[in-house]
Amino acid sequence: MHVVIIGGVAGGMSAATRLRRLSEEIEITVLEKGPYVSFANCGLPYYVSGEISERSALILQSPEQLKKRFNIDVHTETEALEIDRQAKNVRINAKGKEAVINYDRLILSPGAQPVVPEIEGLAQATNVHTLRNVPDVDKIVEAVKQEQPKQAVVIGAGFIGLEMAENLKKLGIDVTIVEAAPQILPPLDEEMAAFVEKELKRNEITVYTGAAATAFKDAGKTIELSTGEIIKSDFTILSIGVKPSSELAQNAGLEIGLRGGILVDESYRTNDPDIYAVGDAIVVKQQITGEDALISLASPANRQGRQVADVIMGGARKNQGSIGTAIVRVFELTAASTGLSERQLRNDKLDYKVVHTTSKSHAGYFPGSHPIVMKLLFHPVSGKIFGAQAVGADGVDKRIDIIATAIKAGLTVTDLPELEFTYAPPFGSAKDPVNMIGYAAANILEGFSESIQYYELNAAIENGALLLDVRNPDELKNNGALPQAKNIPLDELRARLDEIPNQQEIIVSCQSGQRSYLAERILKNNGFTVKNLDGAFQLYSMIYPQEVIK
């Protein structure tokens, strides 16, 4: 049997090596359009700044190594031009020479490619780069060296955009980020992304949100934005997203679904039983909703590649879908998410509850701990976990990985406090942030706490609610406060209950939400009607800084 694989990075190469581990008999050929297979595409931005200092570190395996170790025939700079499904062959352009290669089974792992929109003047711009592979990064590094840009613009504030912004800034270049959406980092919700935007600005990066590039002038040196601003750029990165590289599949008559993704069944079979597809190019199921999705992440691509090899060799594997776990380091801050965001839940019209907590990355009494702000989304009745997001300087990856595990395992928020984690002062707390947010969510689920979100506060006050801030007066002075809030410090609350109107709804707030929950309980147990401002002043002031007085 001859298995031909088109695309030699994550999914394709995982399929190839697993196939060889399953059989010494079959012939395995990998066709890769670019000059390298199995390269570290997630590492490319860090090579720009030199944080990854050796170019060779980006290239994980060579065709020679793959031949020696796995007896796999790898052809780089070899583009698949056309699939003849009747004849079961692929017409290729191998370093300029056309040829035809026969297959018994074909695996498509073409990946995704940067979206390049039609914008006035973009085709004439000479300083605009996209980043997807080693030749791209070579061009970027060479351009930075030759042109010594002073001012760079990154269009698109997704993961790659933010990584490029950080790495260009580390080279001493002034960086401006332009994002068409109302916020940066669209996989996160706005209040969580706001922490990242603050970190970008702390590092003197200019950020425009709700601003699309509408025209490139002066060969790209001038960029006009939809907001009317005109910005200068010596060097532009275009990173507004990716789309499946599915032209070959489409031309071969294979079924195409959501936004150009290749349609496959649970066993990665296309509508041609001898042709399989994996990786960024395929339509997968969002595992939580069961809906079609395109998820461009290395981890699912690798898993799919390995599974399709098993399927081809007669094994029973099923794609269980993806939940979309992702992370980005932005200077001193880390932001990560897993599962569905609040925006997605709202779009999908799913019932949900949300809770935010702020906890230390490890025991507060041990040096070096940092706050982690977490958000958990869950079903209001069953407690099923829909998603989570976190930002912080340390320990963010661990907490999101744990919740990703909990989601995959079908746990509910009431299971989170039951989880038993490693605890010694350098690593965690007796009640880990994951336990804590589980408790907080369970309190809502079980009716011990009722919360409102930052975006609901103003309407509640307009409807007659009283905002009660239970921080200490010096905190109000130092951190700022909302003018409409009445202040009674938590530790004085029991003694000053007579100052609180009992015919009015009370909304309690503090700095991050822990003391306000205690206040909520005191007031509830004294017969008041009370809700907790989830995330408290910290979150509200992040989104509405103009309403804060100091």
Place this chain on the structure above:
Amino acid sequence: MHVVIIGGVAGGMSAATRLRRLSEEIEITVLEKGPYVSFANCGLPYYVSGEISERSALILQSPEQLKKRFNIDVHTETEALEIDRQAKNVRINAKGKEAVINYDRLILSPGAQPVVPEIEGLAQATNVHTLRNVPDVDKIVEAVKQEQPKQAVVIGAGFIGLEMAENLKKLGIDVTIVEAAPQILPPLDEEMAAFVEKELKRNEITVYTGAAATAFKDAGKTIELSTGEIIKSDFTILSIGVKPSSELAQNAGLEIGLRGGILVDESYRTNDPDIYAVGDAIVVKQQITGEDALISLASPANRQGRQVADVIMGGARKNQGSIGTAIVRVFELTAASTGLSERQLRNDKLDYKVVHTTSKSHAGYFPGSHPIVMKLLFHPVSGKIFGAQAVGADGVDKRIDIIATAIKAGLTVTDLPELEFTYAPPFGSAKDPVNMIGYAAANILEGFSESIQYYELNAAIENGALLLDVRNPDELKNNGALPQAKNIPLDELRARLDEIPNQQEIIVSCQSGQRSYLAERILKNNGFTVKNLDGAFQLYSMIYPQEVIK
């Protein structure tokens, strides 16, 4: 209702504060024998070296704060002397004065106390310390300051013993560790603990295993060991374990179980329906086996305290048991475990399989990654996860926390590759170490790989197996090799199959086990009878260094 709580640290204080959050009506009294409540007992060793520099950091809440914020009456230096269950009161000694305090419900959270064995001369030794609370650490810090010890001995190489050894060493004191068991860190298996022992020795700490202290001479200045050695000590820490502080409960006629632990039902009720108990003093269920266990860890104690408050206020909470997740930092290395060890599985006569992997803490192409050696124990048919252990310089806590979550969720080893983790180069890999060990275990479960353990190798060779080392010759030279091994580098294996006897069992080995698995697959697919030496040369040479030639 008046709830009296005996013991004001983890379990007791969690119960007290949760009770107040549930009700403003009830009276809550906490009786604490020592001078402090709610102190950071897991932080005490780090205060000895000054890594935690402020003593005040160890004391998390004062009685005054607890009164103000929670309206809880906390009495420190107040010992409960006797419980009169008929009269429902506790006789106490409050700072020298006896009194009687009535209760409606009583919660016992007395914790555990250091085991002090009867050893000749121990009572006369003036330089022997145990460490459980703030007064203990005050004495230790004062003694170190006054006596300027040059040579310290730590008896008992559990978590606290190792933490004390590290912190004393950081003060410039020569440290010797004496452990009666054949290995240090008994919660880990010997081959995993061996990495920690190596790290201790690298930091010039002397380690005696299989050596019990049999006599203290010269007021403790001389210690005789069961092995015949005589060692000198200016300063000794005795940390051979803890036992439940259950005398009060026992004297009150409450039922006592395993090794002095207080017996409670799933709702923390003792045999007296008005008396509850939580924390280190109670017998719990080992959640994986369902067997009785004593688990002295802060995390379960905190959870139990909160749950018993709910139970007393009419809530339905059940202790689901504990799996015993733990971690220790030893200089540059971290060691952690969750669930059952191989030793426990063997003692419990449970069928199990084991697999070891070595993976990078994050993408190898990004600076700063370190190897993590992991061990996974699972059921040979169902794949149910029994336990895991890991050692490494970074990222150990995250991987063990994830597997602890998987165990609590009832996942199997085949679920581990399905987990989707945060991946960007600073944080992980497209195939995380947890995914990788899941693949490795699934390969065993599904029959793609058969492995033998380091302790089975010599018998296999005696029975006629051939050991085949597939590393490169320079690795054998640099790292050492086993004299009985035949060497064929992996990349030459296909070409040199005729050198391998096909009537003999072949056992393949490499450095850490990844290449040997590839060799196993090549040989299996060519019809050989072959097994993989799990953990390969790295693990074998860690346990049997004397058999290695260089």
